[in-house]
Amino acid sequence: MRLTLSEQPEPALSEIHVLGADGKPEQLGHARPAGDDPLTLEVPVRRLGKGVYTVSWKVFSAIDGHATDGTYAFGVRAAPSGVVASESTTASRSSRSELLARWLFLLGVVGLIGGAVAGAARFGGDRGRDLALAAGGWALAVVGLGLLAEAQRSIAGSSFGALLDTSVGRALIWRAAALGLAALGLLAAWRRPQWRRPALAVATLAALGAVVAHVEAGHAAAGEWSATLAVAIQAAHFFAAGVWFGGLAALLLGFRGAGAAAREAAIGCFALTALASLLIVFATGVVRAFDELAAWGDLFGSGYGRAVLAKLILLLLIAAIAWRNRPRRGAGHDIQGLRRRSRVELGLAVVAIAVAALLGTLAPAGAGGPGPAGLAVAGADFGTTTRVELSTASDQPGPNLFRVRVEDYDSGEAVAADRVSLRFTPLDDPGVPTSTLVLKPGSDEDFTGSGPNLAFDGRWGVSVLVERDGDAVEIPLELDLPVPDQFVSILDIPGSPRPPQYTMQTETGYIRITPDPARPGPNRIYAHTYTGFENSVPTDQLVITITAPGEPARQLPVRRLGSARFVATGELPAGPLEIGVVARARSGERLRGVFKLNISP
Numbered sequence: 144m145r146l147t148l149s150e151q152p153e154p155a156l157s158e159i160h161v162l163g164a165d166g167k168p169e170q171l172g173h174a175r176p177a178g179d180d181p182l183t184l185e186v187p188v189r190r191l192g193k194g195v196y197t198v199s200w201k202v203f204s205a206i207d208g209h210a211t212d213g214t215y216a217f218g219v220r221a222a223p224s225g226v227v228a229s230e231s232t233t234a235s236r237s238s239r240s241e242l243l244a245r246w247l248f249l250l251g252v253v254g255l256i257g258g259a260v261a262g263a264a265r266f267g268g269d270r271g272r273d274l275a276l277a278a279g280g281w282a283l284a285v286v287g288l289g290l291l292a293e294a295q296r297s298i299a300g301s302s303f304g305a306l307l308d309t310s311v312g313r314a315l316i317w318r319a320a321a322l323g324l325a326a327l328g329l330l331a332a333w334r335r336p337q338w339r340r341p342a343l344a345v346a347t348l349a350a351l352g353a354v355v356a357h358v359e360a361g362h363a364a365a366g367e368w369s370a371t372l373a374v375a376i377q378a379a380h381f382f383a384a385g386v387w388f389g390g391l392a393a394l395l396l397g398f399r400g401a402g403a404a405a406r407e408a409a410i411g412c413f414a415l416t417a418l419a420s421l422l423i424v425f426a427t428g429v430v431r432a433f434d435e436l437a438a439w440g441d442l443f444g445s446g447y448g449r450a451v452l453a454k455l456i457l458l459l460l461i462a463a464i465a466w467r468n469r470p471r472r473g474a475g476h477d478i479q480g481l482r483r484r485s486r487v488e489l490g491l492a493v494v495a496i497a498v499a500a501l502l503g504t505l506a507p508a509g510a511g512g513p514g515p516a517g518l519a520v521a522g523a524d525f526g527t528t529t530r531v532e533l534s535t536a537s538d539q540p541g542p543n544l545f546r547v548r549v550e551d552y553d554s555g556e557a558v559a560a561d562r563v564s565l566r567f568t569p570l571d572d573p574g575v576p577t578s579t580l581v582l583k584p585g586s587d588e589d590f591t592g593s594g595p596n597l598a599f600d601g602r603w604g605v606s607v608l609v610e611r612d613g614d615a616v617e618i619p620l621e622l623d624l625p626v627p628d629q630f631v632s633i634l635d636i637p638g639s640p641r642p643p644q645y646t647m648q649t650e651t652g653y654i655r656i657t658p659d660p661a662r663p664g665p666n667r668i669y670a671h672t673y674t675g676f677e678n679s680v681p682t683d684q685l686v687i688t689i690t691a692p693g694e695p696a697r698q699l700p701v702r703r704l705g706s707a708r709f710v711a712t713g714e715l716p717a718g719p720l721e722i723g724v725v726a727r728a729r730s731g732e733r734l735r736g737v738f739k740l741n742i743s744p
Contacts, residue, residue: 144170145177145185148202152184153309156203156210156299159186164194193220203299205310207361209504210298217542218595241294245500248287248318248357249381252350253496254280255325256382257389259347262332263340264416272396277346278329280389281322284353288318314360318353325349354381361503373431380427381499387420388492395485421462428458447505450498457495464488518624520605524616527552531607531618533565538624540599547582548589549609557588560611567596568604570621571686571698571725572733600624601725601735602688602696621695626737647736652680654724654736656687663717663744668699670709672726672734679707681729687711690721717744 144161154176161169170186177183184202196219201212258277292315296306306312328346332339358377359370394413432451464484519534530552536544545565549558563582569575582590597603607618635643642659657669668687672680687709688696699711719741726734 144188144198145183146198146200146202147180147183148204149182150207151181151205153203153205153311154184155305155309156301156311157184158201159184160199161186161188162197162199164196169196191219194218195221201300203309203311208295208311208314240290241298242500242504244287244290244294245503246287246497248284248291249496249500250493251280251282251284251287252353252357252381253385253389253492254392255284255350255389256280256347256354256385257391257393259325259328259343259350260386260416261390261393261413263343263347264413273393274329274332274343276389276393276396277343278333281325281329284322288315288322291315311360314356317356318360321349321353321356325353350385351378351382354378354385357381376427376430379423380431383420383423383427384492384496387417387424388489388496390416390420391485391492392489395482395489417465421465425458425462428455447502450502450505454495454498454502457491457498461488461491461495464491518622520620520622522607522618522620523552524618526616529558529609529616529618530555531609531620533605533607533620533622535597535622540597540624542593542595543597544591544593545580545582546585546589546591547607558609558611559588560590560609562608562610563590564608564610565592565596566606566608568606569599570602570604570696571688571723571735572599572601572727573684573686574727597622597624599733599735600626601723623696626735629736631738645738645740647738648675649734649736651732652728652734654726654734656722656724656736656738658715658722658740658742661715661740661742663715663742666713666715668711668713668722669704670701670711670724670726672707672728679705680726680732680734681706682709682726683729685709685724685726688723689713689715690723691716692719696723715742717742 144159146159154174157174159170159174163169169188169191171189172187174184174186177185195216197214197216199212199214201210203210255277258273258275258280262273262277292303292306295311295315296303299306299311303312307316325346328342328344328349332342332346335342355374355378358374358381361377390413432455464487467484517535518538519532521530521532523530528551530550532548532550534546547563547565549560549563550556551558565580565582566577567580568577578594578596580592580594580596582592585591601624603622603624605620605622607620609616609618629647629649632646633643634646642657642661644655644657646653646655653673653675655671655673659667659669670685670687672682672685674680685701687699687701689699690696697713699713701709701711704710719739722738722740724734724736724738728734
């Protein structure tokens, strides 16, 4: 049993369980990496007999420490009841304790950065309050880190020893090491006043290291962009916020007991620092939003997007207050108004940091990229009384989830049918029997059902039979399951009288076609099936179709030339074409290739 994830999983903290209908475990051992694929986990299972099985899984991300779990069902020579693999029940696991831990850690780091920078830049006063702020922030960050370790251990359901032996645990250790170095810098600044500025610079760099370690264990390392670039942008975002908000707190603390001249000097020093930090926070925040949101519509359509929007609104409010404060700083008056507005600014900053902590517990709106692509097709009966819309959860062969909506052709209103069933006929595989799937009434006035009826890629005719009030109508539809992209070798020598050759390697062999003369008008299309050693693959039947843009596929008459050689005749129009070949070998193997040609006049 293999599961492929959108992020690299941590095998030691992940679980895969396969249960039979009687609840008996069918897996043998624990989840483990699948070969050289870092995104895939596997677990061996017993030999499975006929029946329906349920897979329950819990996966811990090795990138950002998020846990996700879910379930799905599949059948062995039996249609699974409920949901199939292509549309499993999935949930992200987080906790309030994790949210609190991240919030305390970020608040602490902000205080540590602000106090250390204020002391090194000398806008925090000369009474040691900047050092006290940095020490208090350090202590709060240590508490937050401890709570985060406990929250991640609890979510993973493991011991601390097992957690620390994983990439998630190593990220916790790196954060702890950075905080330890920061503590040494703060201690040196307190015990050796002559070393104050360089010691606080060391503490600042150590706090930056804690920020980088924290960001590397978050969404930035799992986005679509380069992990190094995304981590650098996110770390700059958090560090600038620390300088801005933490520096403002240090400035206010330094006001107490300070003279007017000292206050004016501190305000002037902090103003330029705050302005630069504000610009960095906004620039990096907008850039990161581009990476984490699949589309701007996600700002309103997902919980993560709404949290991003809330954070942006809070930053705009804080910036408005800061903008009003900055011109007054250094004016020599209205210190009380400055203090009042700055307290509001800091209060909003605390809320913004809480939202940032919330974002760290949520999966990004664009996480894992697009889900499985589905197919959709609509049609009506010959008498134009009933219209149906058929959709699938996946465009891949195998078990699938089918949805059908039945509507009145004229009014477009849903039809309460008594029974809806699907009949599947492979159009390019003569001799393969048809199959039928009966759907059940589902939500939103549609009909659903799951089954392995689309057993292989290619064109399928799907007839929707709608029965109601003792009458029945049948609506013919067509689905085309795409062939995986495969390399095509083209041999076309300019000036040579020989026509071009197109060769494709499929999973089970090679297909070569030669359109002659490969110009608009009547053509012969030669087809040959063989192995990698140029040995022919004896073939019982072969179907060739031609599809022009905006037109349905057209099957050409085929004549046998040998055990593995065939020729089809037909008209080829000018322009781009798709030539599909489906071959059934005597050994039972199926070869399919879709060739894209451009027929020039």
